[in-house]
Amino acid sequence: MDRSIRVLRVGQRYVRDDRTLTHLCLVSRALGAESIYLEDAEKDVTGTLEQVNKTWGGEFKAVLGASWRKVIKEAKGEGRSVVHLTMYGMPIQDVIGELRGLERILIVVGGPKVPGKVYHEADFNVAVTSQPHSEVAALAIVLHEIQGGEELKRAFPKSKLRILPTAHGKRVVEN
Amino acid sequence: MDRSIRVLRVGQRYVRDDRTLTHLCLVSRALGAESIYLEDAEKDVTGTLEQVNKTWGGEFKAVLGASWRKVIKEAKGEGRSVVHLTMYGMPIQDVIGELRGLERILIVVGGPKVPGKVYHEADFNVAVTSQPHSEVAALAIVLHEIQGGEELKRAFPKSKLRILPTAHGKRVVEN
Numbered sequence: 001m002d003r004s005i006r007v008l009r010v011g012q013r014y015v016r017d018d019r020t021l022t023h024l025c026l027v028s029r030a031l032g033a034e035s036i037y038l039e040d041a042e043k044d045v046t047g048t049l050e051q052v053n054k055t056w057g058g059e060f061k062a063v064l065g066a067s068w069r070k071v072i073k074e075a076k077g078e079g080r081s082v083v084h085l086t087m088y089g090m091p092i093q094d095v096i097g098e099l100r101g102l103e104r105i106l107i108v109v110g111g112p113k114v115p116g117k118v119y120h121e122a123d124f125n126v127a128v129t130s131q132p133h134s135e136v137a138a139l140a141i142v143l144h145e146i147q148g149g150e151e152l153k154r155a156f157p158k159s160k161l162r163i164l165p166t167a168h169g170k171r172v173v174e175n
Numbered sequence: 176m177d178r179s180i181r182v183l184r185v186g187q188r189y190v191r192d193d194r195t196l197t198h199l200c201l202v203s204r205a206l207g208a209e210s211i212y213l214e215d216a217e218k219d220v221t222g223t224l225e226q227v228n229k230t231w232g233g234e235f236k237a238v239l240g241a242s243w244r245k246v247i248k249e250a251k252g253e254g255r256s257v258v259h260l261t262m263y264g265m266p267i268q269d270v271i272g273e274l275r276g277l278e279r280i281l282i283v284v285g286g287p288k289v290p291g292k293v294y295h296e297a298d299f300n301v302a303v304t305s306q307p308h309s310e311v312a313a314l315a316i317v318l319h320e321i322q323g324g325e326e327l328k329r330a331f332p333k334s335k336l337r338i339l340p341t342a343h344g345k346r347v348v349e350n
């Protein structure tokens with residue numbers, strides 16, 4: 001299946017949390033999403049992403065400035081299923097069969113400030129355990145489970161550097 | 176198999192990164208590790224963990240103050256396999272069969288400042304993709320893969336609150 005997965009971040013904390021934002025972007029990129037929707041105020045991260053694409057390849061994109069309402073509405077309009085990650089949702093292991101059948105997905109990653117409306121607009125509210133932990137970890141496991149591990153084998157074309165996996169040490173080559 | 180998994184964090188950044196540290200602790204707890212080893216300077220997080228245990232159950236522990244050398248040495252002394260997460264390591268999908276066979280594991284989570292010696296002391300250097308992303312995400316996927324999803328069904332005894340998974344909304348009960 002030629003899957004298309006995009007990520008939307010909603011409900012940022014009042015205190016800026018740049019590290020978590022960067023992690024969410026890089027995990028989306030590394031684990032097979034094609035883009036992440038961010039608020040305008042988060043544009044600082046786009047420089048980091050451009051640099052990572054340039055060095056490590058691929059065409060992952062950050063899309064700035066659309067409200068979450070608009071992103072969700074447009075996603076639904078183009079037949080995308082909305083999968084919201086929340087510790088209150090249905091266990092991932094109970095819904096993964098259905099999720100794997102979806103070709104076009106918008107994964108919504110929340111924080112403590114997610115509006116109630118997101119829970120109702122989502123086609124799936126999905127929990128990676130019902131324990132408090134990390135939206136970065138939840139996103140990683142859901143991307144991994146939906147793609148059944150295929151995302152781990154993905155190539156990132158046009159990179160400047162490439163790692164040669166090794167048992168002990170570091171091996172990097174220039175392309 | 177009655178698996179025992181512990182986590183060690185090595186190579187912190189010079190700038191304190193409390194959010195990532197908290198995420199690493201909570202992911203270790205939620206996804207089936209029994210404890211995490213931290214440096215003394217990171218003791219602030221233990222209050223958060225105590226509060227989470229009290230509210231959401233379980234007996235996850237942060238162990239403070241041992242050097243990484245000592246923790247790795249002791250782990251090996253008690254027959255624990257050392258699994259170091261690094262983008263330079265062998266692909267997780269190539270070594271997961273071996274990792275699943277291990278009963279006692281110390282997962283070492285690094286950062287940019289991991290000493291070269293860790294790469295050589297580790298029994299396995301494991302990569303979750305050879306792309307730069309997040310130690311939180313890498314830890315989550317490795318815990319998930321080693322335990323084959325069993326960790327998602329884990330109970331956390333003696334909790335004050337418990338979530339009832341639901342398709343749309345939030346349901347929490349007091350025990």
